[in-house]
Amino acid sequence: MPVSAPRLADIAPFHVMELLGRARELEAQGRDIIHMEVGEPDFPTPEPILAAAREFLQDGRVFYTPALGLPELREAISGFYRQRYGIAVPASRIAITAGASGALTLALACLAAPGSEWLLTDPGYPCNRHFVRAFEGVPVSIPVGAASNFQPTRLDLEQHWNERTAGALFASPANPTGTMLDAAELADIADFVRQRQGQLIIDEIYHGLTYNGDAPTALAAGDDIFVVQSFSKYFQMTGWRLGWLVIPEPFVRDVEKLAQNLFISASTPAQHAALAAFQPETIALLEQRRTEFKARRDYLAPALEAIGFRITAQPEGAFYLYADCSALTDDSFGFARRLLEEAGVAITPGIDFGNHGASSHVRFAYTNAQARLAEGVERIRQLLA
Amino acid sequence: MPVSAPRLADIAPFHVMELLGRARELEAQGRDIIHMEVGEPDFPTPEPILAAAREFLQDGRVFYTPALGLPELREAISGFYRQRYGIAVPASRIAITAGASGALTLALACLAAPGSEWLLTDPGYPCNRHFVRAFEGVPVSIPVGAASNFQPTRLDLEQHWNERTAGALFASPANPTGTMLDAAELADIADFVRQRQGQLIIDEIYHGLTYNGDAPTALAAGDDIFVVQSFSKYFQMTGWRLGWLVIPEPFVRDVEKLAQNLFISASTPAQHAALAAFQPETIALLEQRRTEFKARRDYLAPALEAIGFRITAQPEGAFYLYADCSALTDDSFGFARRLLEEAGVAITPGIDFGNHGASSHVRFAYTNAQARLAEGVERIRQLLA
Numbered sequence: 001m002p003v004s005a006p007r008l009a010d011i012a013p014f015h016v017m018e019l020l021g022r023a024r025e026l027e028a029q030g031r032d033i034i035h036m037e038v039g040e041p042d043f044p045t046p047e048p049i050l051a052a053a054r055e056f057l058q059d060g061r062v063f064y065t066p067a068l069g070l071p072e073l074r075e076a077i078s079g080f081y082r083q084r085y086g087i088a089v090p091a092s093r094i095a096i097t098a099g100a101s102g103a104l105t106l107a108l109a110c111l112a113a114p115g116s117e118w119l120l121t122d123p124g125y126p127c128n129r130h131f132v133r134a135f136e137g138v139p140v141s142i143p144v145g146a147a148s149n150f151q152p153t154r155l156d157l158e159q160h161w162n163e164r165t166a167g168a169l170f171a172s173p174a175n176p177t178g179t180m181l182d183a184a185e186l187a188d189i190a191d192f193v194r195q196r197q198g199q200l201i202i203d204e205i206y207h208g209l210t211y212n213g214d215a216p217t218a219l220a221a222g223d224d225i226f227v228v229q230s231f232s233k234y235f236q237m238t239g240w241r242l243g244w245l246v247i248p249e250p251f252v253r254d255v256e257k258l259a260q261n262l263f264i265s266a267s268t269p270a271q272h273a274a275l276a277a278f279q280p281e282t283i284a285l286l287e288q289r290r291t292e293f294k295a296r297r298d299y300l301a302p303a304l305e306a307i308g309f310r311i312t313a314q315p316e317g318a319f320y321l322y323a324d325c326s327a328l329t330d331d332s333f334g335f336a337r338r339l340l341e342e343a344g345v346a347i348t349p350g351i352d353f354g355n356h357g358a359s360s361h362v363r364f365a366y367t368n369a370q371a372r373l374a375e376g377v378e379r380i381r382q383l384l385a
Numbered sequence: 386m387p388v389s390a391p392r393l394a395d396i397a398p399f400h401v402m403e404l405l406g407r408a409r410e411l412e413a414q415g416r417d418i419i420h421m422e423v424g425e426p427d428f429p430t431p432e433p434i435l436a437a438a439r440e441f442l443q444d445g446r447v448f449y450t451p452a453l454g455l456p457e458l459r460e461a462i463s464g465f466y467r468q469r470y471g472i473a474v475p476a477s478r479i480a481i482t483a484g485a486s487g488a489l490t491l492a493l494a495c496l497a498a499p500g501s502e503w504l505l506t507d508p509g510y511p512c513n514r515h516f517v518r519a520f521e522g523v524p525v526s527i528p529v530g531a532a533s534n535f536q537p538t539r540l541d542l543e544q545h546w547n548e549r550t551a552g553a554l555f556a557s558p559a560n561p562t563g564t565m566l567d568a569a570e571l572a573d574i575a576d577f578v579r580q581r582q583g584q585l586i587i588d589e590i591y592h593g594l595t596y597n598g599d600a601p602t603a604l605a606a607g608d609d610i611f612v613v614q615s616f617s618k619y620f621q622m623t624g625w626r627l628g629w630l631v632i633p634e635p636f637v638r639d640v641e642k643l644a645q646n647l648f649i650s651a652s653t654p655a656q657h658a659a660l661a662a663f664q665p666e667t668i669a670l671l672e673q674r675r676t677e678f679k680a681r682r683d684y685l686a687p688a689l690e691a692i693g694f695r696i697t698a699q700p701e702g703a704f705y706l707y708a709d710c711s712a713l714t715d716d717s718f719g720f721a722r723r724l725l726e727e728a729g730v731a732i733t734p735g736i737d738f739g740n741h742g743a744s745s746h747v748r749f750a751y752t753n754a755q756a757r758l759a760e761g762v763e764r765i766r767q768l769l770a
Contacts, residue, residue, distance in 0.1 A: 002552065002584035004639045005498040005520070013642045017452075044445030053442055053654070060429030062624035067402075098483050098626065101648050105490075109519055113390040114499060130646040134494055135390070136521045167387065199387035239447035239653030241483065254389045257398045261515040263486050267652045268624030269438070 052276035069096025103245035112137030116166035122354030143356035146312035167199035173317030183216035190221035208234030210317035437661035454481025485615035488630035497522030501551035507739030528741035531697035552584035558702030568601035575606035593619025595702035
C-alpha cells in the first residue's frame with residue numbers, strides 16, 4: 001500500500017479544530033458558545049471593497065491575471081508603502097498571492113533547501129514550521145518568553161545559528177502573543193542574519209492592527225528581506241484569500257517561476273476587490289474598527305487578570321491575548337476543553353503554537369463584540385469560583 | 386549572499402509568457418494579435434454562477450470556510466459524480482482547492498517523498514514536473530507520441546518503473562494534445578500501478594470538454610486513485626481559482642492537515658459561486674459552449690492540415706491541437722516567434738510541454754471565436770506562401 005511522504009508525520013493538525021468541531025456540536029444541541037478561539041476579524045468585508053467586487057463581476061470576464069498579480073494592485077501596494085511607511089518598494093518586487101499562506105509557500109519553496117535549518121519562535125504561528133517542513137527544510141524553535149516579550153533577541157540568534165542555518169522567519173506583531181519588534185530590534189536581527197549570509201523573512205500580517213502606535217516594517221531594515229503580508233487581518237478580507245509577498249530583487253525571477261507553476265495566479269475577483277482597500281473611505285472604516293479592537297483589548301486584558309490569568313506579554317497588536325493560566329491549571333488543553341464543555345467558552349490551548357510553555361498558556365482572541373467577551377469572562381469566573 | 390534552493394534550477398518558466406509579453410507589446414503598438422496560445426476558455430463566467438456570487442456578497446460576511454471546503458459544495462460535487470458518472474464518491478473524500486493547482490499541491494505534498502520518482506508524460510502539462518520537484522520528488526518523463534496517441538501504455542510503465550518509483554501522474558484529456566485514455570486503458574494503468582504498490586494520480590480537469598462522447602473517470606478504476614479536477618475549464622471559472630481533489634480514504638486526514646496548514650481554506654466567494662455550477666441552467670449553457678468548442682476543433686484541425694501542419698494525435702478533448710510543424714520548420718520556438726512578429730498570431734511552442742519532439746511541435750488553442758481562428762490560419766497561410 002502506498003503511504004504518505006515522511007513529512008506528514010511532522011505536520012500537526014490544528015488542535016483548536018477539534019475543539020471547534022465540538023463547539024459546533026454543542027451549538028447544534030442548542031448551547032450558546034462564546035467564540036474566543038477564532039483567528040479572523042468578526043467584521044464584514046468593508047463596503048467599498050464589496051462594491052468593487054460587485055462592479056468587477058458585472059460582465060463576468062473573470063480570467064487569469066499575470067502570475068505575480070494585477071499590475072494596478074501591485075502599484076497600489078507600492079503606493080501604500082510609500083504613503084503609510086514612507087518607504088519605496090517598487091511594484092516589481094511585490095507578488096500577489098492567495099493569502100499570506102500563498103506568500104509563505106512562495107518564500108519557502110524559493111528558499112528552503114532540503115536539510116537547511118530555519119529559526120522560528122516557540123510559541124509562534126503553527127503553520128510556519130509546516131511550510132518549512134513541507135519543502136524539506138528543518139524548522140528550529142527558539143523558545144521565547146516574557147523576558148524578551150516573546151520575541152527573539154540577537155543573543156537567541158547567536159545561540160541557535162549554526163552552519164546548517166539558512167535563515168529565520170519571525171512575525172511582528174506575533175501570533176499568539178500580539179507582541180512586536182521595534183525598529184531597532186528589527187534592524188539588529190536583520191544585521192545579524194545578513195552577517196551570517198542568511199535570509200530573513202518577516203511576517204507583517206497584523207500590521208495596521210496595533211494599538212500603541214504603528215508597527216515599523218522590516219523593509220526599513222533593508223531591501224534584502226522577504227516580507228509576508230495579507231489582506232485578511234487589517235483589511236478584513238479573510239475569506240477572499242489574498243495577500244502579498246515583498247521579494248528582494250535577486251529572487252524576483254525565481255518567485256515568478258514558482259508562482260506561474262504552483263498557482264497560475266491569485267483570485268481575480270479578490271484582486272479587483274482589493275483595489276478598493278486603499279481608498280480613503282475604506283481606510284477610515286478600518287481605522288474605526290482598529291479603535292474597536294483596541295477597546296476590546298483594553299477591556300479583556302485586565303478582566304482576565306482579575307479572574308486569575310496573567311498576561312505576561314505586552315500585547316500591542318493583532319487580536320490576541322496570550323494568557324498564562326498556570327495559577328488555574330497545569331493542563332491548558334484539558335482546561336480549554338473544560339471551559340468549552342462546562343462554560344460554553346471556546347479558546348485555543350497553547351499546544352497549537354508550539355511546545356514551550358504550551359501547557360501553561362491559552363490564547364484568547366478578541367474577535368467578538370465586547371459584550372460577548374464580557375459574558376465569556378463572567379462564565380469563566382463562575383466556573384472557577 | 387543567500388541564494389535560491391537548488392530546486393529552482395530545475396523549475397522552468399512558461400516560455401509562452403515571453404511570447405505573450407511580446408504580444409502585449411505589439412498590441413500596445415497598435416498591432417492586432419490573434420491569440421491562439423491562451424489556455425483558458427474565452428467565455429465569461431456563466432450567469433447563474435455570477436448571480437450566486439453577487440447574492441453571497443450581499444452581507445459581506447466573507448469568512449474562512451473549513452479547510453476541505455464548504456460542506457454543501459463537497460456534497461454538490463459528490464452528487465455530480467453520482468449523476469454524471471454513476472459513481473459514488475462520498476463528500477468526505479473531496480477537498481476544495483484553489484484551482485487544480487491547489488489540488489496538485491496537496492497531492493504531491495502528501496505523496497512525494499524526497500527522491501521518490503514520479504512518472505509523467507512528455508509532452509504534458511509543464512507544471513506537473515515542477516509540482517513533483519517542488520516537494521523534492523524526481524519527475525521521470527515517459528516520451529509519448531502519435532503511436533500511442535500521446536498517452537502512456539502499460540508497456541511504457543513497465544519500462545520506466547523501478548525500485549525508486551512511487552507513482553504516476555497522467556492526464557485525460559491531456560494538455561497539450563487533447564487525447565484521452567479510455568476506460569480499459571485507465572483500468573489497465575491503475576492495475577499496474579496497484580500491483581507495484583504505487584500511487585496513481587489522474588488529472589481530469591478537461592472532463593466535460595470532450596467532443597466524441599464523455600471521458601471516463603479514473604474513479605471507476607478504483608477508490609485508491611487521486612483525481613485532480615477544476616472549475617476552470619468546463620465550468621469556465623479560471624480567474625476564480627477553484628478546483629478539487631478526490632482523495633483515497635487512507636489519505637484524507639493527511640490531506641486535511643496539509644490544507645489547514647498550507648491554505649487555511651479556498652476562496653469563499655468562489656465556493657459560494659460554484660454552488661450554482663451544477664444547476665440545470667448552468668449545465669445547459671456549458672453544453673452549448675461545448676458544442677461551440679467542438680465546432681472550432683472541427684474547423685481548425687483540417688484548416689491547419691491544409692496549410693502544412695500535421696495533427697497526428699486524436700484530439701478528443703480540451704481546447705488544444707498539438708500540431709507537428711516539421712514540414713514547415715525544425716525550430717518550433719523560432720517559428721512561434723516568427724508567426725507572432727510577422728503574422729500577428731500567437732501560439733505556444735512545444736518546448737513548454739517537455740523535450741520530446743518539442744522542436745517539431747506547436748500547440749494551437751481554440752479559445753477564440755471561429756472567425757478569429759480563420760483569420761489566424763489565413764495569416765499563417767500567407768506567411769508560409
